[in-house]
Amino acid sequence: MEDFYVTIPYGLVVLGGGVAGYVKRGSKASLAAGAGFGGALLLAGALSVWAFACGHSGNLFATVLQTVCAVALTVVMGIRYIKTRKVMPAGIIATISALVLIFYVYKISNGGNKVYVPVSAA
Numbered sequence: 848m849e850d851f852y853v854t855i856p857y858g859l860v861v862l863g864g865g866v867a868g869y870v871k872r873g874s875k876a877s878l879a880a881g882a883g884f885g886g887a888l889l890l891a892g893a894l895s896v897w898a899f900a901c902g903h904s905g906n907l908f909a910t911v912l913q914t915v916c917a918v919a920l921t922v923v924m925g926i927r928y929i930k931t932r933k934v935m936p937a938g939i940i941a942t943i944s945a946l947v948l949i950f951y952v953y954k955i956s957n958g959g960n961k962v963y964v965p966v967s968a969a
Contacts, residue, residue: 850905850954851895854913857947858888861920864936877936884916891916914951920944
């Protein structure tokens, strides 16, 4: 299974959560974090789709970006959940991020995401 099948929906959920936090509570921090992380994940997904369409099984920048985003969201939202005990949104995002992170680590550790590093022709 290609990583973009997970990364793009994950990015949409994070982005949607940020927008929902802004609409519901007026939280600019939620909007900024959701847009930042969601946009980064959507970029990583698009790069993975592009690499796949070109016949490669991965893109180094996309792999690093999506993994870093998943780690950051797991840690930050996990800590927030521990402090507040609020399932929505901290517990849900921490859980989804942890599951996605497990997928990324599994994919990388099994060599299923051989990354494509573009090299310019000399």
